[in-house]
Amino acid sequence: MEKIWLSSPTMHGEEMEFIKEAFDSNWVAPLGANVDGFERDVEAFMGGNIYAAALSAGTAAIHLAFRIIGIKPGDIVFGPSLTFAATVNPITYEGGIPVFIDSERESWNMDPAALEEAFKKYPDAKAVIVANLYGTPAKLKEIEDICDRHKVPLIEDAAESLGATYRGTPTGSFGEFGILSFNGNKIITTSGGGMLLSKDEKLVQKARFLSTQAREKARHYEHKEIGFNYRMSNIVAGIGRGQMKHLSEHVAKKKAIREEYSKAFSDIAEIKLNPFLPDSEPNYWLTCITIDSSSPVKPLDILEALEKENIESRPIWKPMHMQPVFKENAFVQVEEGTSVSQNIYDRGLCLPSDIKNSPEDMDRIVTTIRKLFGR
């Protein structure tokens, strides 16, 4: 039985042409035509009013955002509890203290009501980072408004949501900074890489400067600030240029996968797909499900049954407020009791959403799951 992956890289051939160009011109280095070209491609895709700095990882982009905002040791920064650790880890690289915000049920992302609550408890908070989980936009406008009112910068972690829109605007363009990831399993990949986005060209120039060791414009090596080696390589950017040509096609295929799951489970009331807001269009990166707690079938049963069939699935991100490494950090929820993020984690599962899956592959997945529910 061939392995079915959760979400693996899908290459198209054009990537090799850009890489070959880099080899032929001997630009096997950071900087070069592919890095510039990839930035321009993403800027154009985002609608033309956004500037982009290509970096070695999405995590590096988040780190530079906090560095440029000026997070200092002891500063409180609000982040979602339900996310991948890379959303919030960089807060601590600058000595900041993450305070975790619970999710709402309509998109699984940061709850604006809980965020308001957090500002009451921590009026001196210095920044907010929001994530669009599994390619599903958060309540970005409400969150942006709250941040504006409290005069703190917002970072939008769009690592999983490139290609999604919220009220017609591409995700990654809300707040002070947006960040993208091109890690191996994301909607498009460069093998590894990320971007920092902003409407403010100066901030993006600053990110490019910091990502290349903060070297001043001087013939000798002059440094007035601490820098990083975070720039994307010209080879990696070549893969990105080839992938950008297929982003819309990837999104369309991801959407078709979701629709297929939706049909396949329409007669099993205990299964619900991950919800999205009516004024948003996700990129459908991963289709996830929750199972009603009354059901005898648990997410782990599905994960194990799929594993036996050599099919990869994955638990929902374990909330940050439940992580041993963050046990001292505060968590803010609207109602006491079981948190929404924990409830989603307890009942949820990410289904295989690889766009190379054949109809037979989808059949194998769906049949295995339906069997557990006695269908």
Ligand SMILES: *Cc1c(COP(=O)(O)O)cnc(C)c1O
């Ligand atoms: C993948 C991911 C990141 C980190 O991106 P890298 O490119 O792997 O460093 C950050 N946030 C979220 C939500 C992610 O899924």
